Each structure stands twice: as C-alpha cells, then as structure tokens.
Amino acid sequence: MAREVLGPAAVDWAVDVGHEMASTIIAEMPVLSGGEEAFETVRMGTESSTLHSMLMLVSEVPTTSVVPAEALEGDRDFVRRKIPLDQVLHGIRLGHSMMARALLEAASTVVDEPLRTVEMKRTSELLFRFMDDFASGMAAEYLTEHDRWVTSAAAERAELVRTILDGHIVSSPSASGTLGYPLDRHHLALVVWRDPGSVETPSDLQRVAARLLEGSGCSASLVVPFGASSVWVWSSWRSRDVERPALVSPDDVPGVRVAVGAMATGVDGFRQSHHEAAEAAELVRSSARVPDAVTWYADVELAVLLSRDLTLARAFVARELGPLAANTKSAAELRETVAAYLACDRSLARSAEILHVARNTVAYRVKKVEQETGRDLRVRRLELECALRLADGPGGVLDS
Numbered sequence: 001m002a003r004e005v006l007g008p009a010a011v012d013w014a015v016d017v018g019h020e021m022a023s024t025i026i027a028e029m030p031v032l033s034g035g036e037e038a039f040e041t042v043r044m045g046t047e048s049s050t051l052h053s054m055l056m057l058v059s060e061v062p063t064t065s066v067v068p069a070e071a072l073e074g075d076r077d078f079v080r081r082k083i084p085l086d087q088v089l090h091g092i093r094l095g096h097s098m099m100a101r102a103l104l105e106a107a108s109t110v111v112d113e114p115l116r117t118v119e120m121k122r123t124s125e126l127l128f129r130f131m132d133d134f135a136s137g138m139a140a141e142y143l144t145e146h147d148r149w150v151t152s153a154a155a156e157r158a159e160l161v162r163t164i165l166d167g168h169i170v171s172s173p174s175a176s177g178t179l180g181y182p183l184d185r186h187h188l189a190l191v192v193w194r195d196p197g198s199v200e201t202p203s204d205l206q207r208v209a210a211r212l213l214e215g216s217g218c219s220a221s222l223v224v225p226f227g228a229s230s231v232w233v234w235s236s237w238r239s240r241d242v243e244r245p246a247l248v249s250p251d252d253v254p255g256v257r258v259a260v261g262a263m264a265t266g267v268d269g270f271r272q273s274h275h276e277a278a279e280a281a282e283l284v285r286s287s288a289r290v291p292d293a294v295t296w297y298a299d300v301e302l303a304v305l306l307s308r309d310l311t312l313a314r315a316f317v318a319r320e321l322g323p324l325a326a327n328t329k330s331a332a333e334l335r336e337t338v339a340a341y342l343a344c345d346r347s348l349a350r351s352a353e354i355l356h357v358a359r360n361t362v363a364y365r366v367k368k369v370e371q372e373t374g375r376d377l378r379v380r381r382l383e384l385e386c387a388l389r390l391a392d393g394p395g396g397v398l399d400s
Contacts, residue, residue: 005055005058005059006051006054006055006058010054011051013106014047014050014051014054015047017046017050017098017099017102018043018046018047018048018049018050018051019043019046019047020098020102021046021050021095021098021099022039022042022043022045022046022047023039024094024098025042025046025091025094025095026038026039026042028094029087029090029091029094031083031084031087032078032083032087032091034081035282035285036282036285036286037193037227037229037230037281037285038081038227040196040229041073041074041077041227041228041229042074042091043196044070044071044073044074044196045068045070045071045073045074046095046099047070048068048069048070048071049068049071049095049099049134050099050102051068052066052068052130053099053103053126053127053130054103056126056130057103057122057123057126057127066130066133066134066137067133067134067137067138067141071134071138072137072138072141073228074228075088075138075141075142075145076141076145076228077227077228077229078142079142079145079146079149080149080158080225080226080227081226081227085139085142085143085146088138088139088142089135089138089139092131092134092135092138093135096127096131096134096135099127099131100123100124100127103123103127104120104123104124107119107120107123108120154224154225156178157178157179157222157224158224158225158226160175160178160179161179161222161224161232164183164267164270164271165271165274165275167271172184172266172267175267179222180220180222181220181221181222181234181236182219182220182236183266183267183270184266184267185219185220185236185237185238185265185266186236186237186238186239186240186263186264186265186269187234187235187236187237187263187264187265187269187270187273188218188234188235188237188245188260188261188262188263188273189232189233189234189235189260189261189270189273189274189276189277190209190212190232190233190234190235190258190259190260190261190277191230191231191232191233191258191259191274191277191278191280191281192205192208192209192212192230192231192232192233192250192256192257192258193205193229193230193231193256193257193281193285194229194230194255194256194257195255195256195257196229197255198254198255198256202225202228202229202231204253205225205229205230205231205256206223206225206231208250208253208256209221209223209231209233210223211248211250212233212247212248212250212258213233213235213247213248214248215246215248216235216245216246216247216248217237217242217245218235218236218237218245219236219237219238220235220236221233221234221235221236222234222236230281232274232277234270234273234274237263240263240265243262243263244296244298247260247294249293249294250293250294251293256293257281257284257291257293257294257295258293258294258295259277259278259280259281259284259294259295259296259297260277260280260294260295260296260297261273261274261275261276261277261278261280261297262276262297262298276297276301277297279297279304280295280296280297280300280304281295283295283300283303283304283307284300286307286310302386302389303389303390306386306389306390307390313390316383316386316387316390317387317390317391320380320383320384320386320387321335321373321384321387321388321391322372322373322374322375323372323373324338324369324372324373324391325387325391332392333365334365334368334369334372335388335391335392336355336392337351337355337362337365337366337369338365338366338369338377338384338388339385339388339389339392340354340355340362341362341366341377342377342381342384342385342388346377346378348362348363348366
C-alpha cells in the first residue's frame with residue numbers, strides 16, 4: 001500500500017530514516033540494546049511509524065491503526081524483556097524528535113516557497129497529533145501485555161530461566177519442578193528465530209522448535225519465547241552417546257533459522273550450551289551471507305571467538321587477504337584454493353583431489369595468490385588460515 005500511495009522513492013527514504021532513527025535510539029538508550037534481534041525490533045517499529053506518518057500527511061486521514069502492527073509487536077517484546085514503560089516512552093519521544101526533524105527538512109527542500117511555511121506548519125501539527133496518539137496507544141498496549149504476561153505460567157518459566165542464565169544459585173530440584181524440565185542431565189540448547197520481514201509468529205516458532213527435536217532421542221524439552229521473533233529451546237539427554245543429534249531441518253519454513261550450542265551437563269551446562277547457541281545466532285545475524293537453516297556452534301566457534309569485535313575482524317581479514325578479501329566469485333575461488341592448499345600442508349596433489357581440479361590448476365592459483373598479495377603463504381600461516389575461516393566459514397564477515 002505504501003509504495004502505491006507514496007511512490008518507491010518516498011518509501012526508500014522512509015526506510016533510511018527509520019534505520020537511522022533505530023541506530024540513534026539504540027546508541028542513546030543502552031537498555032534497548034541486545035544484538036541484531038533487538039535492533040531489528042526497534043527498526044521495524046521506527047520504519048513502520050515513519051511510513052504511517054507519511055501516509056497520514058498525504059491523506060490527512062488516520063490509517064486503520066495509529067500504532068502499526070510492527071510497533072505493537074515491539075511493545076510486547078519490551079514487556080517480555082522487562083524494559084520499563086518510562087524507557088519505552090522516552091524512546092518514542094526521541095524517535096518523534098528525529099522523525100519530525102527529517103520530515104520538516106524534507107518539506108523545506110521539496111515544497112515551493114509560497115507554500116513552504118504553510119506545509120511545514122501543517123506537518124508539525126499533524127506529527128504532534130500522530131505521536132500523541134501513538135504514545136497513548138503504545139502505553140495502553142504495554143500495560144495490557146504486562147498484565148497478561150506477569151500472570152502467565154510462561155512468565156514464571158521465563159523469569160526462572162533468566163535467573164539461571166544470570167548465574168544465580170538455584171535449587172536444581174525446585175527449579176526443575178517449576179520448569180517441568182530436568183536440569184541435572186545433559187543439555188543441548190537451541191535458539192530459533194525468524195528473519196526480519198518473515199511472517200512467523202512466536203507460536204509458529206514454538207511449533208518449529210518442537211518439530212526440530214522429533215526423533216532426536218531427547219528425553220525432555222523446554223521452549224521459552226524470547227521477544228517477538230525468537231524462542232529459546234533446551235533438550236535434555238540422559239547420556240552423551242551422541243554429541244550432535246539428528247535434528248529435523250526447518251528448510252520448509254522460509255526465513256526460520258536455528259543455532260545450536262554444544263552438549264553440556266547440569267545447571268552450568270544449561271547456561272553454557274545456551275550461551276554458545278546465542279553467540280552462534282548473533283554471528284549469523286550479523287553476517288552479510290545468506291545463512292544455512294541450522295548453524296552448529298562447533299562449526300563457527302573459531303569465527304565467534306575471532307569476531308567478538310566485528311569491525312576489527314573485518315579489518316583483520318582485509319589486511320591479511322588483501323585483494324582476496326573481495327566479495328567476488330574469482331576471489332572466493334582463490335580463497336578456497338589457498339584454504340585447501342594449507343589444510344593439505346601445501347600438497348598440490350592432495351589439494352587438487354579435494355578441489356576436483358588438476359594439479360597444475362592448484363599450482364597456478366597458488367602462484368597467482370602470492371603474486372597478487374605479495375606474500376609468501378608460508379609466512380603468518382596461522383593468521384592467514386584464521387582470516388580465510390572468517391571470510392568463508394559460516395557467518396563469514398565479508399561485507400556484502
């Protein structure tokens with residue numbers, strides 16, 4: 001609807017404004033931060049609100065709801081993350097200030113001089129009315145969701161899970177009884193989330209999570225919704241005969257991703273496996289690559305450890321790989337060849353066998369790499385292999 005009424009250029013402008021608003025709000029209000037997922041929650045709200053305000057300015061008639069569905073979803077997420085209402089309202093005021101400034105600046109440049117003053121006054125008045133109604137609607141939804149959430153069994157379980165994850169001492173038998181899940185066994189934790197723009201609801205994600213574990217052999221499972229777009233999952237095992245159980249891939253549910261921690265034991269293991277799954281999920285979310293449906297922490301552990309600071313990680317890759325860090329097919333082919341060559345301890349024959357190419361092809365590519373980068377592949381080999389892993393492993397850090 002927005003593209004039809006406003007036009008593609010105006011919608012693209014609103015998307016950019018919404019992104020800038022979200023970035024500023026997160027930067028100035030750390031209480032709202034929490035990785036890529038938390039940013040997307042705020043961004044979807046600011047973007048939809050900007051579009052709603054522009055539709056209102058064009059038509060001067062309120063849209064079907066003054067509070068967009070995306071903003072209401074974020075409101076419910078704030079309740080479940082225990083972000084106070086006054087902080088939510090502060091974020092709304094901050095967003096209103098930025099939105100008003102952006103729209104008034106736009107009006108001052110696109111409206112001809114005879115009408116400019118009138119149009120800017122109209123914009124200011126309509127925005128004030130919109131944001132007043134918006135803040136009231138968000139506050140009402142927050143309070144309704146808060147009352148519903150705090151009286152639910154899900155809230156009690158979620159609160160207890162957070163207490164455990166925060167490292168507080170919890171009686172295992174008592175906590176196990178409340179959760180309906182044995183904490184004294186072996187655990188495999190998962191984080192299940194949906195990509196931005198996907199239509200799956202928290203209930204849909206819970207069903208996906210339950211299906212993931214079908215036939216895995218676990219003796220019990222715990223599924224806890226976290227925010228509006230992800231669920232946390234634990235599966236319990238009596239023995240550690242299998243470190244990587246078979247999971248049902250969610251490939252048939254577009255936009256749903258899964259990150260899996262390593263199996264660990266007891267209350268500490270409950271925390272550790274979840275921490276690993278959450279770190280793997282954050283790596284995947286921050287990657288420019290299209291991720292696999294399921295990511296195992298063990299497969300990305302080195303990348304997680306090396307990319308704690310994504311800016312430094314990308315600089316490291318660019319410095320070590322030089323022109324090979326380009327996000328092109330030819331550069332990727334050369335990186336793949338060098339990675340195989342080093343993994344085979346610089347054996348041309350074994351590298352050729354792995355890559356399914358001729359030995360001379362490997363030799364040619366290796367020589368080309370050394371010429372283009374000006375480096376001997378025997379020097380700083382560890383750093384080179386780490387850079388290659390960061391570039392092309394799951395959750396690769398190359399810019400898109």
